[in-house]
Amino acid sequence: MSETTIDPAAFRKVLGSYPTGVCVITALDGEKPAGMVVGTFTSVSLDPPLVGFFPDKSSTSWPQIEKTGHFCxxxxxxxxxxxxRAVSAKGDEKFVGVEYVVSDHNLPIIANSIACIECRLYSVTEAGDHWFVLGEVxxxxxxxxxxxxxxxRGRYGGFAECM
Incomplete structure (x- = not known):
């Protein structure tokens, strides 16, 4: 338990002032794609090349991805x-209408994504009500x-360059 008490609504509001990139984490659960949308992706290390993200412990998609040992x-x-919106859906509707190809590492790569980063699961560490997931690129x-x-602030958008 924390020594200070932070109101969860205030926490979300203040941290929501900081924009994040949006990524879809994918894996193949058998023949079926599994996926989740995250705004917590980050580069972590150059040597070894590691990236990380923070899935919520209540996520039903993360256990499907974790058990594969790999993710994109x-x-x-x-x-x-x-x-x-499609991948955020609950149940079996996640990949309806989502185009993807399966890579040589047996990972779904979403068509027209800006970049793809295929990883082997490196570690999973408890971080409050989330997991801190590291992947080796x-x-x-x-x-x-x-x-x-x-x-x-709760909305999707794009980048606007300052003049």
């Missing part, structure tokens, strides 16, 4: 809100040079 980070473009590629999708 699909960096979403600002024009891919429909993909995020096996392969990565920039697919297209477009604006990333951003999440800010």
């Amino acid at each position: 980070v699909n960096v979403m473009g600002s024009d891919q809100q429909q993909v995020c 096996l392969r990565m590629e920039t697919v297209r040079e477009d604006d990333p999708m951003l999440f800010h």
Whole structure:
């Protein structure tokens, strides 16, 4: 238990002032794709090459991804809100209408994502009501040079350059 008491609503409001990129984490659960939308993706280490993200402990998708031992980070473009809405759905409807190919590492790579980063699960550490997941990068590629999708104050959007 923390020594200070922070109101959860105030915490969300203040931290919601900080925009994040949007990624879809994917894996194959047998023959079926599994996926989740995250706004917590980050690079962690160059040597070894590690990336990380923070799935909620209540996620029903994370256990499906975790058991495969591998995952792909699909960096979403600002024009891919429909993909995020589909993958955010509950149950078996997640990948309805979502185009993807299966890579040599047996991972779903979402069509037209800005970049894809294929990883082997490196570690999972408890972090409050989330898990801190580290992945060792096996392969990565920039697919297209477009604006990333951003999440800010509960909404999806894009990047606007300052003049």
